[in-house]
Amino acid sequence: MLETINVSKSFKGKKAVQDVSLYLDNGESVGLIGPNGAGKSTTISMISTLIKPTSGEIKLNGANTINKPEKIRKILGVVPQELALYQELSAYENLKFFGSIYKMKGNDLEKRIQRALEIVGLADRQKDLVKTFSGGMKRRVNIAAALLHRPQILILDEPTVGIDPQSRNHILETVRALNEKDGTTILYTSHYMEEVEQLCDRLYIMDYGEVIAAGTKAELLSILQAEDTVKAELSKMDEAFIQQVKTIDGVRKAEASHLQLKIIAKKGSNLISELVHLADQHQLQIINFHTETPSLEDVFLHLTGRTLRD
Amino acid sequence: MRSFIKKDLLIFWRDRKELMTVLLLPIVLVVVLNFAFSGLLGNDEESGMDLQLAVVNQDDETEAMADLQEKLTREASLGESEAAALVEQASHADPVQMLFDFLDSEDVTEIVTVHQLEEDETIEKAQAGEMDGILVIPNGFAADSLYAAFTGESPATSLVFKMENETMNTSALFQIINGFMEQMNFQFALQAAGSEPDAEVMLPEGGFEEVEAVESHSFSLTQYFTVAMGALFSLFIAATVATKTGEEIRQQVFNRILLTNSHSVLFLIGKVVSTFFLAWFQMMFVFMFSQAVLDAFPDRSITFWLGTIGIVTLLSLSIAGLGAVFTAISLRVTNIDAANGIFFLVIILFGVIGGNFVPVYVMPDWLQQIGEWTPNGRALVMLTEWIQFEELSSIIMPSMLLIGFFLLCIVIGLILFPKRGKAS
Structure with a gap:
């Protein structure tokens, strides 16, 4: 349906996005994850025709859209990271304005406004000014404005940043319903791994402007099939101890956070006995430890050497 | 849209x-x-301006006509009788007298108070802020102006307007004096263009007549x-x-x-x-x-x-x-x-x-x-x-x-x- 082929974008000679290739099939829900500055928003801006790529192609059903953006705009709904709304207007007035410039009018416009407000659960607050809404409600109006023209593809750029858990759940449920019930194709970016795990069939992982891994959850998790993740709680933290843990045969990564130590090691390593031995040497107590099933977060850590929120 | x-x-x-x-x-x-x-x-509807003008008259009116006759015979090479006729005609249009008549006119006295003073005195008063402007009539001004009017040459002397600082009042005073001079020069020019020996020099009727001619608020x-x-x-x-x-x-x-x-x-x-x-x-x-x-x-x-x-x-x-x-x-x-x-x-x-x-x-x-x-x-x-x-x-x-x-x-x-x- 929609694909980008080796798309790159440079700003003043500095590459923000490099050779990104991704595709969205009809009705799919695809996640684009990466830390801040990974190039997700730039990639989305190029797909949604707001900026032109420096090189590469963006195709909709096989036709290049870069020089003819009108066609893709008709079927694309974009929920930007910022609240693209007029704060001094009510939710209804905002939707009416955006609907009218989509050339909708009369009863049709009215029905679409009410439908969009129902989807995001704000029909009863439609006459209130946006500036009086909570952060979560504003984000829901932001989504409603992108749904007015019933887009086939909905792109959401970190739609849950800085909002309360209740609004976050509401947004996630809304996106899921749009995908599963209405068949809307979703491209969802976030740096919350759990959101993407919950919503998306396939994932693209971006870092430093490049796609570093892609696939279904199972495919991505298989990257860590040959590894174990061990978490240990220590009585105290000792930097020399951590450095020595990293030298244990088969250990790929060791990261400490407060009194928690997370170790990724090759399956079959003699990790536990070595760990106990080292703790003894450094006069540390291991209060508890357990082996975890690898998560996508671990995959990201494995691929980039840092966590999503770094 | x-x-x-x-x-x-x-x-x-x-x-x-x-x-x-x-x-x-x-x-x-x-x-x-x-x-x-x-x-x-x-x-602002009712108040008029109250402009203080110091006039320093360095010209000797008693000698003006004699000076004019001498210039006409010596410099313009006119005969004695011809020069005397022009002087007689000019005696009815003495520019200095015309200026004082203008400054004494009803329209001008409503807004301008004229003080005839000596030069030293005027500078002192102007510096003290008592005068809005000083008008100096230089020696020989009347004779030079009349000679210039008869011969068409540029006058050798001219009125001098001095001010301590440029203010709304000094600008207004300058405009009044300048208006008078333009009016007088215009009348002299009309007389010269007419070239009728018996034509009399018309007295200017004051600097505000043109403004009054147009109905205005x-x-x-x-x-x-x-x-x-x-x-x-x-x-x-x-x-x-x-x-x-x-x-x-x-x-x-x-x-x-x-x-x-x-x-x-x-x-x-x-x-x-x-x-x-x-x-x-x-x-x-x-x-x-x-x-x-x-x-x-x-x-x-x-x-x-x-x-x-x-x-x-x-x-x-x-x-x-x-x-x-x-x-x-x-x-x-x-x-x-x-x-x-x-x-x-x-x-x-x-x-x-x-x-x-x-x-x-x-x-x-x-x-x-x-x-x-x-x-x-x-x-x-x-x-x-x-x-x-x-x-x-x-x-x-x-x-x-x-x-x-x-x-x-x-x-x-x-x-x-x-x-x-x-x-x-």
Whole structure:
């Protein structure tokens, strides 16, 4: 349906996005994850025709859209990271304005406004000014404005940043319903791994402007099939101890956070006995430890050497 | 496009702080300035000027005719009898006497008090601020002027006007004296052109007769402040609209508009139209308030009000054009705060050279000429003339200039309006 082929974008000679290739099939829900500055928003801006790529192609059903953006705009709904709304207007007035410039009018416009407000659960607050809404409600109006023209593809750029858990759940449920019930194709970016795990069939992982891994959850998790993740709680933290843990045969990564130590090691390593031995040497107590099933977060850590929120 | 206009007007209406600033500040200033200056100058309707003029007469009138006869026979090579006839004729048109007659005339004595003093004394008084100007009649002025009038040569001496500082009073005095000299020279020139030996030199009838010939209304301080503040604050509308455009970019609303496939120029046209309406309402509000509360335009006809509305409409149009340029710049720059600062400076500059802060006549001529090319300066001149003379012919050409300014700004706005992906 929609694909980008080796798309790159440079700003003043500095590459923000490099050779990104991704595709969205009809009705799919695809996640684009990466830390801040990974190039997700730039990639989305190029797909949604707001900026032109420096090189590469963006195709909709096989036709290049870069020089003819009108066609893709008709079927694309974009929920930007910022609240693209007029704060001094009510939710209804905002939707009416955006609907009218989509050339909708009369009863049709009215029905679409009410439908969009129902989807995001704000029909009863439609006459209130946006500036009086909570952060979560504003984000829901932001989504409603992108749904007015019933887009086939909905792109959401970190739609849950800085909002309360209740609004976050509401947004996630809304996106899921749009995908599963209405068949809307979703491209969802976030740096919350759990959101993407919950919503998306396939994932693209971006870092430093490049796609570093892609696939279904199972495919991505298989990257860590040959590894174990061990978490240990220590009585105290000792930097020399951590450095020595990293030298244990088969250990790929060791990261400490407060009194928690997370170790990724090759399956079959003699990790536990070595760990106990080292703790003894450094006069540390291991209060508890357990082996975890690898998560996508671990995959990201494995691929980039840092966590999503770094 | 109606959606864009409605949206912009609604946003402006909901921004009560901005609305109050734009509507109330000019009328507060009109009221404050009006009372402040009324207190200084008294009631501006009734008070006349009280100009103090020191006259230093270094010319000896008793010798003027003898000097003239000598010059005519020696330098112009006229015969004794011919020269005597001209001197006899000239004795009825002594320029010094004409000047004093002029200064003693009813019209002039109403506003000018003449002090005949010695030069040392006048300088002392002028430095003490007691005199607004000093007029020196140099020795031989009468003979030289008459000789020049008869022979067509340039006079060897001329009146000297001195002032300590340039003020409104000194400017007014200078204009009065200059008016007299022009009138006298004109009469002498008429006599020379007629070349009838028996023609008498016509006495000038005073410097104000021409003004009195045209029916006019006085132009009061209240009217000046109404017009000046109305025009100045309407300029700020253009900057306000551009500032709101900056907010639309910051909030990515502009991008959302682009994604609807609506032509981006509609966005610009929406800004132009809403700027026009806002500027128009703002200025009309100032005029209506001044009329209702300060009785700024008493007993004026419906024609006067229609003309005023017409001029306000044209000024609003040119401000809408300025709004287009500011909006296009806002869409291009990366630092919207810096752009807003520049817009503010441009408006202050327009306000200063357009005469919205001080009357233009206190500024140098070249600056006045530049000021008349600003929309507010041009409209100020138009309104000033319209209030005084109500002559349609006097506002037609300036109206064309305001329309031209609008069209020029629209073209610049369209050229600067960013293409896809160029908006900051």
